[in-house]
Amino acid sequence: MVGADYNFPPYEFAGENGEPTGYTVELTKAIAEVMGVHVRFEMGNWQSVLEGLYSGRLDILQGIAYSDERAQNILFSSPHSIVNYSIFARKNSPSVDKVSQLKNKEVMIQNASIMHEYLLDNNIQAIIVPVKTHAEALRLLASGQHDYALTANSPSLYLSKEMKLNNIHAIASPIAGQRLGYGALPKNEELIALFNEGLAILKNTGKQQKIHEKWFGTLESAPFPWKKLGLYAASIIIALLLAISVIGIWNSMLRKEVEKRSYQLKAQQEQLIQADKMASLGVLVSGVAHEINNPTGLLMLNLPILKSAWEDALPYLAEHAKDDPNFSLAGLRFDRLSQELPYLLDEMDQSTLRIRNIVNDLKDFAREEPNEITQEVNINEVVSTAIRLVDTSIRNVTDDFEIHLDKRNAIIIGSAQRVEQVIINLIINACDALENRSNTIRITTTQSLDEKDVLIVIEDKGRGIDPANMLRLTDPFFTTKREQGGTGLGLSVSSAIIKAHHGKLAFDSELGKGTYVTVSFPVYKPSNAMEGTFTNTDYLESYIKK
Secondary structure (H helix, E strand, O other), X not given: OEEEEOEEOOOEEEOOOOOEEOHHHHHHHHHHHHHOOOOOEEEEOHHHHHHHHXXXXXXXXXXXXXXXXXXXXXXXXXXXXEEOEXXXXXXXXXXXXXXXXXXXXXXXXXXXXXXXXXXXXXXXXXXXXXXXXXHHHHHHHHOOOOOEEEEXXXXXXXXXXXXXXXXXXXXXXXXXXXXXXXXXXXXXXXXXXXXXXHHHHHHHHOHHHHHHHHHHHHHHOOOOOHHHHHHHHHHHHHHHHHHHHHHHHHHXXXXXXXXXXHHHHHHHHHHHHHHHHHHHHHHHHHHHHHHHHHHHHHHHHHHHHHHHHHHHHHHHHHHHHHHOOOOEXXXXXXXXXXHHHHHHHHHHHHHHHHHHHHHHHHHHHHOOOOOOOOEEEEHHHHHHHXXXXXXXXXXXXOOEEEEEOOXXXXXXXXXXXXXXXXXXXXXXXXXXXXXXXXXXXXEEEEEOOOOOEEEEEEEEOOOOOOHXXXXXXXXXXXXXXXXXXOOXXXXXXXXXXHXXXXXXXXXXXXXXXXXXXXXXXXXXXXXXXXXXXXXXXXXXXXXXXX
16 A cells, blocks of 8 residues: 555646556556556545554555654655755745744645654744645645745646746745655565665666656656647658558467467566566665675774774773772773673674675675586585585584485586585575474485486475465565574575576475475586595485484
8 A cells, every 4th residue: 555645746646537646656656567566556635644654554655755753763765756845935025045034934834744844843933834735835825825835846836837826936945855755664674675676676777767757857848849749740640550550461460479479478578577677686786785895894804903902901901990990981980891892892893794794695696697607516515515514503403304315426517616505595594494403304415307407405394484475585685584684685696596507496385394495407417427426425424323
């Protein structure tokens, strides 16, 4: 449910038949289409839709201005517009250059709007006259009531032109532009993330700009010559008639072929939308990772120096504290600070490492097809190595761990390190899914019946996956473990690695019973391949016995 102001043109307003229309309405529909979600609109005066968001009746507002105060209770998307506000007055009214000059003046503003909050928060001491809409404020001003109106530029110009209000004009724009975007309550964090992603895609593909030009071009461009338009229209009509004739002939010849391929085209369109979404997101992620890496590097370099400096200074500070029992630093007594500061430094160090790991995940996600996929990789050896690396994680969650390795020792062409990264991610996910130590984790390597693919099956008897989440498992930033520090990049990166190796990733899960994850890769069978035994068998057998 999307909330919208019913009279804030050209951003959002009710059309002739009462249907939602305007720039933000069309933008929301475009985001819904590219992200594959369904939206419905509820329109009303601004105060009512804002109350609807706070009450939970509405999931998201599509045209809410950002402020630090609002951000304490509302999550905001990236801005899709910058709205400038001006002081409007009658043409014979005294000039006003600053907001402070509105003191003791009757100023009309839209009730509960960002300007309403601005006047109150900044103690302007104007006589505030709240109205429901911009149209009401401008109409009252033009009729001689009250002194000024503090309203948004584009809607005011649009409404003044529509209502033919010739005796009012903007006299000053003393307030910085306001960022307009999507807003939702914190419980709808995933919804804001979804709209953010869709907005980024529209920006990168140029569709947002086209929608913007459609709704704001008429306010900025000069009137189009009607005679010239008539000539263009006549030319277009003739061309259309010819095109319709040709299309009619072709349509009768190709109708059966079109019906045959319609389903295929629909599937391809969905793939193209997904590919475009991933490409746009990859560009954004690459930039973010680069920007975060630099300050993170400085933190990792400087924190050990700070820790060393503290350790060097500690004996001198302790000596001084003997002479002055009340000696304190940073508002804390020295005896307390000497105990807590090492923990603070360690926490900062660990947090910096976490930032670095997240950035590495982001870089892995944004990375194009690896160029090191040229090695002969023994799948059994990779699985064995991955198990050794996560040995502690496995032992911490289960007493029932099983390994079954195919004795055919399948070889693939790829990157052992990247495939190992996939197996580790999937094993960690299996560990996280277990609810008690009696739950089983089983890892199996085998081959398809035609021996063209090697299969890696990771099975857990854990809590299972909600069917509603199955289609989103490999979406970047989607995670059900946000509170435990999950970033939602593990399966996205793993999926990209598997695709780069021409493999496949499949999930089969049932709530309360567990999950099967199957990874398949094409088997490489060189003519001179030699049969052999798996070099890590002794380790695995000893692991199972333990």
